Amino acid sequence: MMRYGLWKYLLILIVLGFGIVYSLPNLYAPDPAVQVSYTSSSQSADQFLADEIRNILKDKNLNALIELEADYVLVRTNTYQNQLKIKDILSSNLVNDVVIALNLAPTTPNWLEDIGANPMKLGLDLRGGVHFLMQVDTETAIKNRQDGTLQDLRIRFREEKIRYTQALVEDDSSIYLKFNSDEATEKAEDFIKDNYSQFNLPLMNGDQVLILSLSETEIEQIESDAIDQNLTTLRNRVNELGVSEPIVQRQGKKRIVVQLPGIQDTAEAKNILGKTATLEFHLEAQMDTPRSRKTSYPYRNGLGAPAFLQDSVILGGDQVATAQASFDENGLPQVNITLDGEGGSKMHRATRGNIGKRLGVLFVEQKTRTVYQRDLEGQQTPVQESYEVKEIISLATIRAALGTTFRITGLDSPSESSELALLLRAGALAAPMTFVEERTVGPSLGADNIQAGVFSMQLGLFLVLGFILFYYRIFGIAASLALTFNIVLLVAIMSILSATLTLPGIAGIVLTVGMAVDANVLIFSRIREELKNGRDPLDAIDAGYNRAFLTIWDANVTTLIVAVILLSYGTGPVKGFAITLSIGIVTSMFTAIMGTRAFVNLIYGSKKNLERISI
Amino acid sequence: MTFNIDFLAWRKIALIFSSLFLVVSIASLFLKELNYGLDFTGGTLVELSYPEAANISEIRATLIQGSFEGAQVANFGSSKEILIKLPGTVSDSLGSEIVSLLSSANLNQEIDLRRIEYVGPQIGSELRDDGGTAMLIALAFMMLYIAFRFQSMFAGAAVIALIHDVIIVVGIFSLIQIEFDLTVLAALLAVIGYSLNDTIVVSDRIRENLRSMDSDSTEEIINTSLNQTLGRTLITSLTTLLVLFSLYFLGGELIKNFALALIFGVIVGTYSSIYIAANALVMMGLNKDHLRVEEPENSDDSLLP
Numbered sequence: 001m002m003r004y005g006l007w008k009y010l011l012i013l014i015v016l017g018f019g020i021v022y023s024l025p026n027l028y029a030p031d032p033a034v035q036v037s038y039t040s041s042s043q044s045a046d047q048f049l050a051d052e053i054r055n056i057l058k059d060k061n062l063n064a065l066i067e068l069e070a071d072y073v074l075v076r077t078n079t080y081q082n083q084l085k086i087k088d089i090l091s092s093n094l095v096n097d098v099v100i101a102l103n104l105a106p107t108t109p110n111w112l113e114d115i116g117a118n119p120m121k122l123g124l125d126l127r128g129g130v131h132f133l134m135q136v137d138t139e140t141a142i143k144n145r146q147d148g149t150l151q152d153l154r155i156r157f158r159e160e161k162i163r164y165t166q167a168l169v170e171d172d173s174s175i176y177l178k179f180n181s182d183e184a185t186e187k188a189e190d191f192i193k194d195n196y197s198q199f200n201l202p203l204m205n206g207d208q209v210l211i212l213s214l215s216e217t218e219i220e221q222i223e224s225d226a227i228d229q230n231l232t233t234l235r236n237r238v239n240e241l242g243v244s245e246p247i248v249q250r251q252g253k254k255r256i257v258v259q260l261p262g263i264q265d266t267a268e269a270k271n272i273l274g275k276t277a278t279l280e281f282h283l284e285a286q287m288d289t290p291r292s293r294k295t296s297y298p299y300r301n302g303l304g305a306p307a308f309l310q311d312s313v314i315l316g317g318d319q320v321a322t323a324q325a326s327f328d329e330n331g332l333p334q335v336n337i338t339l340d341g342e343g344g345s346k347m348h349r350a351t352r353g354n355i356g357k358r359l360g361v362l363f364v365e366q367k368t369r370t371v372y373q374r375d376l377e378g379q380q381t382p383v384q385e386s387y388e389v390k391e392i393i394s395l396a397t398i399r400a401a402l403g404t405t406f407r408i409t410g411l412d413s414p415s416e417s418s419e420l421a422l423l424l425r426a427g428a429l430a431a432p433m434t435f436v437e438e439r440t441v442g443p444s445l446g447a448d449n450i451q452a453g454v455f456s457m458q459l460g461l462f463l464v465l466g467f468i469l470f471y472y473r474i475f476g477i478a479a480s481l482a483l484t485f486n487i488v489l490l491v492a493i494m495s496i497l498s499a500t501l502t503l504p505g506i507a508g509i510v511l512t513v514g515m516a517v518d519a520n521v522l523i524f525s526r527i528r529e530e531l532k533n534g535r536d537p538l539d540a541i542d543a544g545y546n547r548a549f550l551t552i553w554d555a556n557v558t559t560l561i562v563a564v565i566l567l568s569y570g571t572g573p574v575k576g577f578a579i580t581l582s583i584g585i586v587t588s589m590f591t592a593i594m595g596t597r598a599f600v601n602l603i604y605g606s607k608k609n610l611e612r613i614s615i
Numbered sequence: 616m617t618f619n620i621d622f623l624a625w626r627k628i629a630l631i632f633s634s635l636f637l638v639v640s641i642a643s644l645f646l647k648e649l650n651y652g653l654d655f656t657g658g659t660l661v662e663l664s665y666p667e668a669a670n671i672s673e674i675r676a677t678l679i680q681g682s683f684e685g686a687q688v689a690n691f692g693s694s695k696e697i698l699i700k701l702p703g704t705v706s707d708s709l710g711s712e713i714v715s716l717l718s719s720a721n722l723n724q725e726i727d728l729r730r731i732e733y734v735g736p737q738i739g740s741e742l743r744d745d746g747g748t749a750m751l752i753a754l755a756f757m758m759l760y761i762a763f764r765f766q767s768m769f770a771g772a773a774v775i776a777l778i779h780d781v782i783i784v785v786g787i788f789s790l791i792q793i794e795f796d797l798t799v800l801a802a803l804l805a806v807i808g809y810s811l812n813d814t815i816v817v818s819d820r821i822r823e824n825l826r827s828m829d830s831d832s833t834e835e836i837i838n839t840s841l842n843q844t845l846g847r848t849l850i851t852s853l854t855t856l857l858v859l860f861s862l863y864f865l866g867g868e869l870i871k872n873f874a875l876a877l878i879f880g881v882i883v884g885t886y887s888s889i890y891i892a893a894n895a896l897v898m899m900g901l902n903k904d905h906l907r908v909e910e911p912e913n914s915d916d917s918l919l920p
Binding site: 125452503551554571 | 711728729732733735764800847853856858861864866
């Protein structure tokens with residue numbers, strides 16, 4: 001007699017039940033859907049919007065299921081062609097300010113959703129979409145910070161009556177100050193030491209010169225602030241794009257990953273994400289403004305001669321609280337701007353004393369270009385560098401002191417005004433970004449990839465099951481059940497962790513199928529050996545399981561080590577593969593050892609004087 | 616399955632065979648190098664699907680007219696599918712420009728954009744470095760674990776076998792110039808896992824027999840162990856190869872090279888756990904004394920099922 005504790009059977013049953021329930025949602029194919037929400041985040045979708053959509057679609061004879069969710073209206077359809085058609089029809093017929101996005105709506109039954117069972121997420125390679133990897137140019141953030149500090153210093157020096165002969169930012173990172181007396185130099189040095197803590201000491205550098213370079217910790221702080229702000233800004237912008245289930249994540253030290261499932265128009269997405277456009281407000285330079293304090297800028301629309309603006313910035317786009325695109329009395333595009341409190345008072349102070357003079361609005365945009373540099377081996381290598389374009393969009397006479405709200409005109413087109421409004425609303429990027437990687441997968445390729453993945457998994461499983469059934473008979477049944485059980489568990493765990501399934505992930509599952517059999521092969525070979533050594537069947541089974549266990553353990557732990565290293569070092573396809581591989585190894589240990597043991601015991605365990613087993 | 620093969624009699628031949636293969640692989644890696652895919656070289660890749668068989672030379676001509684000189688155009692999987700590659704390319708919007716150019720040249724045909732990939736110049740070399748680092752770390756951890764669970768000679772033998780496998784698989788990729796991309800790198804790491812799995816099973820049996828068998832001849836013990844585990848080794852390799860072939864033939868173009876790397880890896884890994892790892896143990900002079908100090912195996916009873 002061979003006993004196997006009741007609790008072990010119970011455990012296996014519970015795990016099996018749990019696996020089946022939580023992997024179940026994956027059997028329900030999602031509906032292609034269109035998701036509509038109001039642009040303004042304060043307004044949530046309502047019955048009115050749902051009815052409007054229903055009427056538009058009824059006019060066009062399109063069949064769709066319209067559901068009102070908390071934040072949006074979901075329009076479910078049955079084919080991908082209809083999905084695109086509905087999106088086009090809605091975007092040209094809906095009058096309100098709405099964001100329309102493609103989505104894949106799950107069809108999981110309510111009772112499953114209620115217990116938290118949801119399908120696995122599909123990676124971009126399986127559902128289509130765009131993946132961007134952006135590198136944050138933190139050097140620009142550092143330069144901007146030093147520019148700001150220099151401007152601040154000029155004002156403070158004037159207040160403190162410290163006379164200097166030269167003040168500029170050199171090498172994009174340190175401030176160079178030149179004085180014409182030792183006394184002034186010392187006074188400035190003391191003043192800076194008392195009021196600024198971010199610089200490397202000593203400040204003194206040669207005769208009557210102070211160099212203010214940022215300390216290591218300060219640079220790190222600026223860099224991480226820049227990346228955090230860029231992340232926030234990107235999330236805001238992605239929300240404005242109306243993508244369902246977007247991913248915006250930091251990757252490594254200076255990079256940000258953005259994944260937008262369902263998006264096909266990469267040009268628009270890139271335009272919005274990568275734009276560093278923002279505004280700067282400057283006073284027009286006067287005749288007596290020294291040359292070193294003013295710069296000439298061209299007009300953005302190309303009309304009119306370039307004009308000189310003062311270098312000091314009244315305020316920048318980061319102090320814009322809200323911005324809305326609209327039209328002025330003459331039907332020309334404009335942007336209505338509301339500043340935050342601090343911005344409002346800065347604007348008021350600057351314009352109060354300058355009535356009659358002109359206020360310039362600068363459109364500032366960071367762009368990137370590729371230049372070729374000769375590397376050490378004399379080969380031309382492409383290097384991306386960013387540069388700044390500053391153009392005047394309006395230069396208007398100040399008639400009265402401005403407050404927190406005003407409007408900007410002089411924009412070329414309604415699309416430009418709405419884009420500028422969006423960028424001002426979503427916030428500026430603290431540092432420009434370059435796209436270092438971009439992957440777009442069309443929906444048809446995604447569907448083909450799923451089909452190929454599923455098909456190869458079915459065939460692989462079929463072949464392996466066929467072989468072990470033929471080779472191991474009754475024990476083969478145990479191993480086959482365990483293998484199937486393993487896939488169910490693997491899928492259930494992936495679903496619970498809401499891990500993303502990718503094509504390499506499917507390959508990982510398929511590979512797990514092939515390798516998970518190994519544990520059973522080890523056990524069964526051992527049992528055969530023990531039988532050959534003359535043990536009676538029950539003893540042989542017992543010895544087989546016990547002796548093979550440590551081997552299985554060692555073999556799996558080492559493979560798991562590889563999988564975990566892949567998981568931590570890999571990106572993209574490598575990661576997807578590593579996830580399924582690691583989960584598969586863990587679940588296979590359970591199913592191949594405990595699962596088959598329970599089955600074998602159920603069949604043979606109660607028999608006394610067992611003479612033959614079918615292995 | 617019972618075997619009684621004198622594996623170690625083939626030892627010298629196997630050694631010559633492996634050395635030859637290693638030399639050819641390394642020479643090929645130096646002379647022909649690897650055919651790195653987009654992930655590692657950087658550049659732009661566009662995959663398009665035409666409703667009917669696409670005319671490659673026409674597409675090439677259109678691209679050259681549109682001043683995309685360096686474009687390589689080739690079929691991908693089928694005659695309707697087209698893969699356009701622009702190596703070392705300069706702009707991240709190139710992909711969409713190509714699509715609009717080709718669509719305007721083919722007004723009567725609906726071109727389906729399957730995918731666009733752009734990888735910047737700095738990413739490629741980083742991915743290569745990361746891949747190399749990951750592989751070295753994996754090897755180091757393997758060595759540590761085996762040294763801890765078995766004994767340092769086993770660790771040495773296993774790592775020699777792993778390096779042997781990786782060099783030969785990469786060598787094959789270099790020899791027949793199959794594209795080496797990120798998924799192939801992942802496959803290579805999986806090969807490490809698989810080959811190690813095999814080596815551990817064999818080593819485990821050698822350790823057990825060193826303790827239990829009466830014979831004093833290490834070679835005889837190793838030979839017996841190899842024969843005892845051969846059945847299992849072959850069956851597991853067979854089931855793994857079954858799924859890999861189904862991935863290779865049905866998994867789609869993107870998975871093909873991944874499956875291929877693993878197919879080579881499984882074959883080489885199976886061979887190496889028999890001939891390289893076991894051989895290395897013999898050559899390092901493993902004998903019963905090396906295991907005497909270790910604690911008895913049943914200290915791990917708590918782990919039993």
